[in-house]
């Protein structure tokens with residue numbers, strides 16, 4: 001519940017006269033556990049994890065530990081884990097970390113258990129998430145973008161594999177800003193952003209490759225070394241950039257190159273691309289997109305919030321999106337159980 005008196009000491013930690021801030025991590029998977037383990041380091045936060053029974057058992061048996069490419073390690077044991085959402089009533093802030101596909105089934109429970117004044121931070125990839133939540137919830141909804149990848153290495157062990165600062169919509173909520181200060185103190189940097197739509201649209205530009213990677217069945221690096229796959233990604237990006245231009249939104253750039261030049265870079269011959277886009281190719285040789293993981297796990301993917309959003313907005317603004325439409329269709333085929341990968345040449349033939 002809402003504490004009465006709070007002040008920050010020199011370390012930025014809360015000195016509370018009464019209760020602590022209660023943080024709910026709703027959807028304790030890769031991102032939820034990674035963020036939650038950081039927040040558990042702060043004595044003034046009471047962190048509650050909400051998720052599946054299997055995860056509860058896993059964390060009870062192995063504890064929770066998180067590591068990072070920059071060698072930061074945090075442990076949290078025991079963690080307060082709940083497989084029902086009843087205890088959400090106690091939370092002063094919620095970090096919503098389920099996949100976008102899990103949001104609709106969760107809405108009724110959020111409406112039932114979350115106090116209406118509690119800010120909810122939606123951390124999903126994709127477009128239209130904030131609007132969808134705000135339509136059905138009385139709570140203030142804030143958007144956040146996670147630019148790095150987190151993978152589960154072993155039971156209870158989550159590893160952050162790439163760099164990048166979390167981007168969060170600027171806001172006036174003390175509890176949110178306290179949580180931000182905890183992340184920053186633990187070197188998990190959070191950048192506050194005034195134009196979250198631009199940030200969201202820019203992230204989508206990069207996420208358009210998730211589907212292509214899943215369809216290719218190849219590790220990311222191998223896929224990006226195939227010029228035909230890069231051309232397809234380039235065309236998918238051009239469709240999205242044309243829509244952004246029509247709507248009048250300038251997508252934020254997450255690479256050193258301006259967004260407008262990315263499609264051009266991707267279409268360069270491979271030897272030149274390898275030199276100019278060295279950082280884009282610096283990754284674990286076996287790394288694949290999370291959409292590929294979802295297909296392997298026979299789960300629904302977030303395609304309708306990614307390439308599907310491009311198709312939807314393309315229809316709305318009368319901008320053709322043949323490449324993203326094809327990618328959506330192919331992901332639907334994979335979701336339906338036909339998991340034959342396609343080469344870039346086969347995809348290009350289908351487009352022609």
Ligand SMILES: NC(=O)c1ccc[n+]([C@@H]2O[C@H](COP(=O)([O-])OP(=O)(O)OC[C@H]3O[C@@H](n4cnc5c(N)ncnc54)[C@H](OP(=O)(O)O)[C@@H]3O)[C@@H](O)[C@H]2O)c1
Pocket residue numbers: 026027028029030031032050051052055097098099100102105106123124125146147148149150151290302
């Ligand atoms: N992982 C990354 O590196 C990364 C990076 C950037 C952004 N993101 C975004 O962050 C979001 C979360 O991704 P993630 O990889 O952390 O997903 P995840 O590992 O699948 O975690 C979500 C967890 O929430 C659980 N869940 C779903 N519905 C629930 C419900 N009603 N009650 C309780 N638990 C429920 C899921 O269980 P089930 O699987 O059984 O449904 C899963 O354990 C996604 O939108 C993703 O695009 C992820």
